[in-house]
Amino acid sequence: MKIAFTSCFSATVFPQQPVWKQILALKPDALVLTGDSIYIDELTHPTHPKAMADFEFFQFVAAKYRRQLAQPDFAALIAAVPTYAIWDDHDFLWNESYEEKAIQKKVYAGLIRASRALFNAYCAHLEGRQRFPDDDSDARLWDANEPAPGYRQVILDVPNGAPVHLHLTDGRSWRVNRTLLGSVQRTEIEAAMGAAPVGTLHLVASGSVVEAHKGDQWGNFEDLAWLRELANKYCIACLSGDIHANDFHRIPTENGRMVYDFTSSGAAIRRAIWAGTDCENFGLMEIDAATLRGQWIRFGQPGALTPVTIDRLSWQMQA
Numbered sequence: 001m002k003i004a005f006t007s008c009f010s011a012t013v014f015p016q017q018p019v020w021k022q023i024l025a026l027k028p029d030a031l032v033l034t035g036d037s038i039y040i041d042e043l044t045h046p047t048h049p050k051a052m053a054d055f056e057f058f059q060f061v062a063a064k065y066r067r068q069l070a071q072p073d074f075a076a077l078i079a080a081v082p083t084y085a086i087w088d089d090h091d092f093l094w095n096e097s098y099e100e101k102a103i104q105k106k107v108y109a110g111l112i113r114a115s116r117a118l119f120n121a122y123c124a125h126l127e128g129r130q131r132f133p134d135d136d137s138d139a140r141l142w143d144a145n146e147p148a149p150g151y152r153q154v155i156l157d158v159p160n161g162a163p164v165h166l167h168l169t170d171g172r173s174w175r176v177n178r179t180l181l182g183s184v185q186r187t188e189i190e191a192a193m194g195a196a197p198v199g200t201l202h203l204v205a206s207g208s209v210v211e212a213h214k215g216d217q218w219g220n221f222e223d224l225a226w227l228r229e230l231a232n233k234y235c236i237a238c239l240s241g242d243i244h245a246n247d248f249h250r251i252p253t254e255n256g257r258m259v260y261d262f263t264s265s266g267a268a269i270r271r272a273i274w275a276g277t278d279c280e281n282f283g284l285m286e287i288d289a290a291t292l293r294g295q296w297i298r299f300g301q302p303g304a305l306t307p308v309t310i311d312r313l314s315w316q317m318q319a
Contacts, residue, residue, distance in 0.1 A: 001158045004028040004081075006282035007088070007207070007241025008036040009268035011067040011074075012044055017268040019280050020073035022300045024080060026284060030156055031081045032166065034241035034265075035088025035207030037122065038064040040115075041095055043274055049094055050102075054110030061114060062136055065122050069132055083126040084154055084168055087119050088207030088242055089216075092172040096216070103176060116146040123149065148173035151185045153192045161289030164201045167192065171207045180208070180221035193234050201292065201312060203285075206240045210261040212249045216242055228253045235315050237292065239283075241265040244272075246281050246296035246303050250317070257315060260308070262294045291318070 004023045011017070023031065040049050040061055049057055068074060077083070089095055092115055093102055102108050121141060125132040133141055150173065154166040167189055174182025181189075193202055210227070211219035218224040230236060232253045237260040244266040251259040266279025281303070286293045295307040309318040 001030075001156060001161075001164065001287045002026065002028040003030045003032060003156070003164075003203070003239075003285040003287065004282055005032040005034060005205075005239045005262070005264055005285065006267040007034040007265045008090075008244055008279070009068070010039045010042065010273070011071045011268075012039070012042055012064065013270060013274050014268035014278075015071070017071055017073050018300070019267045019282055020071075020077040022280075022297065023282055024073075024077045028081055028284065030166075031077065031083040032203075032205050032239050033083065033085040033126075034205050034239055035086055035171075036090040036241065036269075037085055037087070038068055039090045039269075039273060040064065040093060041090060049111070050108070052111070054114060057111050058114040058118070058141075059136055061118050062141075065118055065132060066134075069122070069125060078126055082128075084166065084205070085123050085126055086168050086170065086205050086207055087149060087172055089172065091115075091119060098172075098175050101176065103173065113144070113146050116148055117141045117143065119149055120146065151181075151188045158287055158289065161287070162197060162200060164203060164287055165192065165196055167202060167204045169204060169206055175221075178220075178222045180218060180223040186223065186226055190230065193230060196234075199235065199312070201287065202234050202236045204236060204238045206238050208242055209240045209247070209263050210238055210249060210251050210259060212251075213243060213247075224251075227251075227259060231257050231259045235312065236260075237262060237285075237310075239264075239285075244269060244279050244281075246283065246298060246305055248294070248296075248305055248308055258317075260310060262308075264296060 152168040156164045240263045247263040249261040264283035266281040271277040292310045296303040296305045
């Protein structure tokens with residue numbers, strides 16, 4: 001099985017997105033998008049999104065999703081490959097809205113409702129459940145009690161091997177103070193992992209890297225201790241994004257086991273979103289009954305990171 005993964009792209013900044021052709025040529029069995037499928041807070045509008053009226057915000061964000069879904073290479077890829085997405089700050093509200101505790105502010109309630117509705121519709125389109133609405137008045141987008149994307153589990157079949165369990169997390173809807181995922185979501189993930197057969201490979205999709213980076217990371221939250229505790233019992237690898245670069249880290253538990261963090265970010269964006277060096281990054285994870293192998297691609301070529309191979313039985317990296 002091949003799983004491509006990446007994050008951070010914008011049809012406004014990058015109308016041409018060759019990364020999707022590169023991914024499609026490798027014939028992955030699944031694509032995981034780990035956040036920032038659009039950039040709500042790009043410098044393309046005279047009004048910052050937080051100052052928009054609810055309907056203006058809705059129309060502004062809906063147009064961004066339609067533009068990305070209409071990007072020809074992206075449309076061809078998601079038509080051919082099962083695709084799953086989570087959100088991060090730029091497709092939730094705006095850069096580090098967590099820092100101003102936007103999720104708790106009543107003044108942003110209408111914006112958050114719109115953001116949830118549009119992201120949920122985007123995910124439904126990616127997964128082939130229903131097309132993204134063409135009409136802003138479509139009733140599917142106007143549920144007053146639109147739920148947060150929340151946690152979802154997807155079971156992916158591996159030829160001649162045990163299925164892989166993909167855990168799609170919501171790292172924005174309950175991110176408050178020192179809490180990243182929230183107690184309900186953590187309980188759901190624990191239950192899903194506990195119900196899986198022994199030795200199951202668990203891939204946790206996260207918008208934020210786990211640790212060892214400045215800024216946005218699991219290391220800033222109490223959830224890191226929870227994740228390490230889970231990794232004492234289960235084989236956990238994270239697919240993360242956000243940083244506009246490819247990266248890899250090992251996070252040890254108290255018992256000497258590892259959480260492996262595979263990061264790929266910057267599919268079609270610039271290093272500082274609309275300024276700086278162009279990015280064209282993605283990762284590819286190849287999984288069989290015995291091993292998990294990760295590699296990183298930049299501008300269609302192997303990147304600077306050395307490919308990583310992990311033995312699934314021992315859960316140790318191979319030399």
